[in-house]
Structure formats: structure tokens, C-alpha cells
Amino acid sequence: MTAVATLQDVTMRFRGHTALDEVSTVLEQDTITGLLGRNGAGKTTLLQLLTGHRVPTSGRVEVFGRSPFEDDGVLSRICFVKEGQRYPDAFRVGDAVSAASWLFPNWDADLADRLLTDFELPRKRAISKLSRGMNSAVGIVIGLASRAPLTLFDEPYLGLDAVARQLFYDRLLADYAEHPRTVVLSTHLIEEISDLLERVLLVDRGRVVLDEDADALRATALTVAGPRAAVEEFGRNREVLSTEALGGHARAVVRVAGPVDEAAATAAGLSAEPTPLQRLVVELARATRAAGPAVLEEVPR
Numbered sequence: 285m286t287a288v289a290t291l292q293d294v295t296m297r298f299r300g301h302t303a304l305d306e307v308s309t310v311l312e313q314d315t316i317t318g319l320l321g322r323n324g325a326g327k328t329t330l331l332q333l334l335t336g337h338r339v340p341t342s343g344r345v346e347v348f349g350r351s352p353f354e355d356d357g358v359l360s361r362i363c364f365v366k367e368g369q370r371y372p373d374a375f376r377v378g379d380a381v382s383a384a385s386w387l388f389p390n391w392d393a394d395l396a397d398r399l400l401t402d403f404e405l406p407r408k409r410a411i412s413k414l415s416r417g418m419n420s421a422v423g424i425v426i427g428l429a430s431r432a433p434l435t436l437f438d439e440p441y442l443g444l445d446a447v448a449r450q451l452f453y454d455r456l457l458a459d460y461a462e463h464p465r466t467v468v469l470s471t472h473l474i475e476e477i478s479d480l481l482e483r484v485l486l487v488d489r490g491r492v493v494l495d496e497d498a499d500a501l502r503a504t505a506l507t508v509a510g511p512r513a514a515v516e517e518f519g520r521n522r523e524v525l526s527t528e529a530l531g532g533h534a535r536a537v538v539r540v541a542g543p544v545d546e547a548a549a550t551a552a553g554l555s556a557e558p559t560p561l562q563r564l565v566v567e568l569a570r571a572t573r574a575a576g577p578a579v580l581e582e583v584p585r
């Protein structure tokens with residue numbers, strides 16, 4: 285695999301506050317990574333470092349083999365879609381799209397047209413008159429049509445309704461299948477995007493808590509349910525991430541080694557199901573933070 289971006293021992297301090305603390309990670313070419321973490325975890329800061337908006341206090345950031353800071357050759361290959369993106373006051377939707385078409389060498393005008401239609405964005409409408417969700421949709425159209433080799437979406441769904449969010453996920457996946465590129469999606473809506481993700485990068489209080497292949501991560505845990513005694517017995521020699529009991533019945537999220545454990549659960553009279561990614565991430569983060577509060581909140585859908 286080819287590394288598109290590398291962070292090595294990156295620390296970012298703002299006055300007294302450490303937003304990122306010795307972070308190391310690699311973004312592989314042609315992957316979709318979910319960048320996850322609670323409010324203030326350091327996600328936006330990490331994306332700002334990748335896009336050269338900030339220079340780390342210490343450590344090394346490399347994108348396409350070079351420091352992204354003030355390097356036009358690198359920056360023209362990156363599209364950064366920010367939460368609540370602002371545009372010049374006089375801009376209409378068409379102006380934002382035209383400006384983006386000049387910026388990104390791989391720009392696909394036909395795709396941009398189709399996406400504007402899909403998201404019902406009139407080209408002539410002043411951006412200042414758009415609803416919050418429509419404003420987010422403009423960023424999404426630009427992010428997808430840019431076909432930038434490194435495309436970063438920082439919570440791009442502000443104000444977008446569920447139908448529009450699904451449209452975004454569907455169009456991203458379809459276009460990615462035809463034109464693979466490296467995508468990072470910073471989000472709190474883990475379950476919604478879990479099918480899209482190939483990598484999971486979880487940041488908590490400026491530190492990397494998880495940096496894993498999404499399928500491998502899913503295979504590390506099972507949700508088992510059944511008679512309480514059998515659930516307890518099953519968890520005896522395994523790492524139990526959480527347990528809920530109601531009367532004689534219990535349900536537990538348990539770390540497992542593979543299919544052999546699933547067979548053992550079934551043989552013990554338990555139901556065994558994959559653990560939803562959001563639940564798994566919450567539980568793993570909680571376990572990492574020992575006795576602390578949950579690291580991620582479940583976001584109501």
C-alpha cells in the first residue's frame with residue numbers, strides 16, 4: 285500500500301492546550317477512513333494539519349511525500365470540505381461551483397451538474413439565501429466533484445436531513461467505486477457511515493485510541509445474549525466490554541478471536557451477532573479510558 289499522508293509524533297498546542305498529543309498515523313491510498321471522536325477530541329485540528337492550515341508544534345506531517353504547508357503542488361491535490369463553510373457574500377451556487385472547477389485539476393463538471401440536480405441546488409440561488417442543509421450540500425457537491433486524490437470531509441452534514449445524508453453516502457460510494465481516492469470523513473454519525481468505512485481512526489483528548497481496518501475491528505467483538513449464567517460463563521476467559529442484565533437474561537459485548545468463538549457461543553446456547561460499529565467504538569473507547577465516562581455519545585438518528 286502507498287501512503288498518501290503520514291503524521292509522525294505530531295503534537296499541536298494552542299497556548300496552554302494540547303489539541304493533539306504525539307499522534308502518529310498513516311492514510312493509505314484509495315481508502316475511506318472514518319475520523320471519529322467526541323467534541324474537542326482533535327479531529328478538525330488533525331485535518332487542518334493535513335491541509336497545511338496549521339503547522340504542528342512538533343512532529344512531522346507529510347502529504348504526497350511533502351509538507352503540505354504553503355505547497356501548491358500538494359494543496360491542489362487536496363479538497364477540504366469544512367463544517368459550515370463560508371463563501372463570499374455575493375456568491376451564487378454556480379459561482380462556488382465554478383471557482384472550485386478552477387481549483388481542482390480532476391474536476392468533473394458532469395458529476396457536479398448531476399449532484400446539483402440530486403441535491404436540488406439552483407445554480408442561480410445566492411448562497412447567503414440557502415438553508416443550512418443546502419449550504420452543506422454545496423460543500424458536498426464540491427467535495428465529490430473535485431475528485432481530489434485526498435478528499436477530507438469535516439462533519440459535512442450540518443443541517444442535512446436524513447434523505448440528503450443518504451444521498452451523500454450513496455453518491456460517495458458510487459463515485460469512489462469508479463474513481464478510487466483517499467477519503468477521510470470526520471463524523472459523529474458512525475452507524476450511518478459504517479458500511480462505507482474501510483479504516484477507523486478514533487481520537488480521544490488528542491490521542492489516537494484506535495487506528496484499525498474496519499472489517500478487522502468488526503471481527504474482534506460479538507454481542508452475545510441468552511441466559512445470564514451462560515453469558516457470564518462465556519465471558520469468563522474473554523474480555524467483556526459491556527454487559528446488560530435483565531432478570532435471568534443478559535447481553536454482553538465480548539472481544540473474540542474469530543469464528544471459533546462464535547461457534548462456542550452458539551454451542552453454549554447463546555445468540556451471537558456482530559456488534560454495530562458505533563457500539564463497538566464506544567465500548568472500546570470507554571475501556572481505553574478505564575473508569576472514565578463514555579468517549580463517544582450515541583447520536584440519536
Ligand SMILES: Nc1ncnc2c1ncn2[C@@H]1O[C@H](COP(=O)(O)OP(=O)(O)OP(=O)(O)O)[C@@H](O)[C@H]1O
Nearest residue numbers: 298301302303321322323324325326327328329330
Ligand atoms: N485556535 C485554537 N486556539 C485554542 N484552542 C483551540 C484552537 N483550535 C482548537 N482548539 C482546541 O483544541 C481542541 C481540539 O479541537 P478540534 O476542533 O480539533 O476538535 P474536534 O474533534 O474537531 O471537535 P468537534 O467534534 O466538536 O468539531 C479543543 O479543545 C479546542 O478547543
